[in-house]
Amino acid sequence: MPTDPGDRLQRDLSVGTAWLVVLATIARADEPIHGYEIARQLAEQAPEGLSFKQGTLYPMLRSMESDGLVRSTLVPSNEGPARKCFTLTAEGRRVLAAWCETWRTTSKWVNRTLGGIDGIR
Amino acid sequence: MASAEPPVIPGPIRAYLLQLELELERADPALRHDALLDAEGHLRAAVRAGVDAERAIAEYGRPAEIATAYLAAEGASAASGRPVSASAWRGEPGTALAGTGSGSHRSSVPGGVEAAPAVPAPWRVRDIPVLGIWADARAWGALVYFGAVGFALSVAYFVWAIVIGSLSIGLATVIVGVPLFIFLLGSARALCLFEGKVVEVFLGVRMPRRVQPVEGADTVGFWQRIWCWLKDVRSWLSLGYLLGNFPVAVVLFAVTVTVAAASAVLIGVPLLEVLGVHALHLDLDDADDVTVSYLGRELTPDADGVVRLPPSLIVLSFAVGVAVATAGLWLMRGLGWVYGNVVQAIQVARPRATVPPRG
Numbered sequence: 220m221p222t223d224p225g226d227r228l229q230r231d232l233s234v235g236t237a238w239l240v241v242l243a244t245i246a247r248a249d250e251p252i253h254g255y256e257i258a259r260q261l262a263e264q265a266p267e268g269l270s271f272k273q274g275t276l277y278p279m280l281r282s283m284e285s286d287g288l289v290r291s292t293l294v295p296s297n298e299g300p301a302r303k304c305f306t307l308t309a310e311g312r313r314v315l316a317a318w319c320e321t322w323r324t325t326s327k328w329v330n331r332t333l334g335g336i337d338g339i340r
Numbered sequence: 341m342a343s344a345e346p347p348v349i350p351g352p353i354r355a356y357l358l359q360l361e362l363e364l365e366r367a368d369p370a371l372r373h374d375a376l377l378d379a380e381g382h383l384r385a386a387v388r389a390g391v392d393a394e395r396a397i398a399e400y401g402r403p404a405e406i407a408t409a410y411l412a413a414e415g416a417s418a419a420s421g422r423p424v425s426a427s428a429w430r431g432e433p434g435t436a437l438a439g440t441g442s443g444s445h446r447s448s449v450p451g452g453v454e455a456a457p458a459v460p461a462p463w464r465v466r467d468i469p470v471l472g473i474w475a476d477a478r479a480w481g482a483l484v485y486f487g488a489v490g491f492a493l494s495v496a497y498f499v500w501a502i503v504i505g506s507l508s509i510g511l512a513t514v515i516v517g518v519p520l521f522i523f524l525l526g527s528a529r530a531l532c533l534f535e536g537k538v539v540e541v542f543l544g545v546r547m548p549r550r551v552q553p554v555e556g557a558d559t560v561g562f563w564q565r566i567w568c569w570l571k572d573v574r575s576w577l578s579l580g581y582l583l584g585n586f587p588v589a590v591v592l593f594a595v596t597v598t599v600a601a602a603s604a605v606l607i608g609v610p611l612l613e614v615l616g617v618h619a620l621h622l623d624l625d626d627a628d629d630v631t632v633s634y635l636g637r638e639l640t641p642d643a644d645g646v647v648r649l650p651p652s653l654i655v656l657s658f659a660v661g662v663a664v665a666t667a668g669l670w671l672m673r674g675l676g677w678v679y680g681n682v683v684q685a686i687q688v689a690r691p692r693a694t695v696p697p698r699g
Contacts, residue, residue: 253381272399277378278414
């Protein structure tokens with residue numbers, strides 16, 4: 220399906236940033252964090268107009284776990300099934316640090332490049 | 341005593357889970373099982389946090405979108421041999437943070453991101469018709485599993501179930517027998533989970549990443565929890581597996597060892613013959629009247645008792661050996677698939693009707 224060229228940047232950025240922000244959310248948590256809490260924090264911090272389907276977070280977490288970036292544990296819950304909670308592995312921390320550096324470098328370069336065209340409409 | 345009533349899943353969530361199950365009807369049962377558990381856990385958490393069930397469902401995503409995200413992640417993972425990267429956050433509400441394929445899988449998530457164009461898969465040895473089975477890790481895994489690991493484990497499981505089961509029956513007249521039986525049931529569940537991991541490694545059949553908990557078992561008292569366990573079909577299936585798997589494993593072990601030994605002899609003897617090592621040797625005082633039948637040919641040993649294969653028989657033996665080994669590997673792969681799916685079915689069995697509507 221052809222996509223609107225206007226959406227292309229947002230789409231391409233999303234591909235790269237989704238893993239980054241999810242890893243960062245897990246890293247910021249003081250204790251193992253479950254999927255709902257990750258989704259809640261991401262939704263809370265998302266800029267206006269940017270939303271996502273929370274259910275798609277879980278296949279991503281699964282892939283991260285297979286990649287060795289996060290580790291999951293089942294934490295008993297007072298109600299309902301035990302919750303699956305996530306923490307970063309050492310590899311996850313290393314990858315997150317590398318990605319943060321990449322993000323900072325890239326955003327600095329993009330900001331510098333965009334500096335003179337703020338008025339374009 | 342704690343309340344015996346487990347928390348009830350709100351109707352809309354139950355309906356949503358049913359729809360998601362339908363969307364994943366043709367997916368791998370273990371994947372479907374995982375997706376349903378993820379959804380149930382998330383939606384329960386949202387409702388607990390005070391979010392309205394309908395809103396929680398809307399935020400979670402339409403069943404078709406979520407199913408596609410799981411299938412895309414799984415498909416790309418299978419195609420590339422590693423998990424896929426995630427994709428889309430879009431500027432408009434109601435889009436997907438979907439795992440899309442890096443391989444040939446194409447996402448159809450509305451508003452989601454189309455996967456990269458299909459890349460032709462590289463040629464692999466295992467793509468060769470018939471003989472490609474020699475490069476199939478699943479066939480070799482099944483050979484090792486049925487010929488060694490699985491057999492040894494099945495003996496251990498069987499001995500465990502028989503010893504503890506007999507003790508519990510013997511001690512049933514005194515109180516000790518009952519907790520012992522419950523212990524056996526619990527250990528059967530744990531052993532079956534372990535077996536699932538072993539089967540996944542050797543037979544390549546995906547097992548669920550999570551186990552469906554007994555609904556409400558965390559909130560009820562000790563005795564209700566035991567009762568939940570006793571009512572859980574997985575407990576009995578697991579116990580049945582420990583007992584019933586033993587004769588099956590014996591038969592599979594016999595078949596595996598027979599095929600492997602026959603192949604090894606038929607391939608090994610002619611190879612050794614070519615290298616000048618005579619594997620067929622009779623240590624008899626009087627070998628004059630003795631003949632050896634090999635692949636239908638009568639061979640007479642020489643004065644030293646050595647049986648030499650004629651060139652035609654060397655070629656024939658090698659060819660038959662390769663054919664038997666190839667057929668054996670296909671057989672192992674097929675048996676591995678069936679066996680793995682039986683174990684998977686036990687793992688994804690529902691303890692109670694968590695998804696189907698209740699009342």
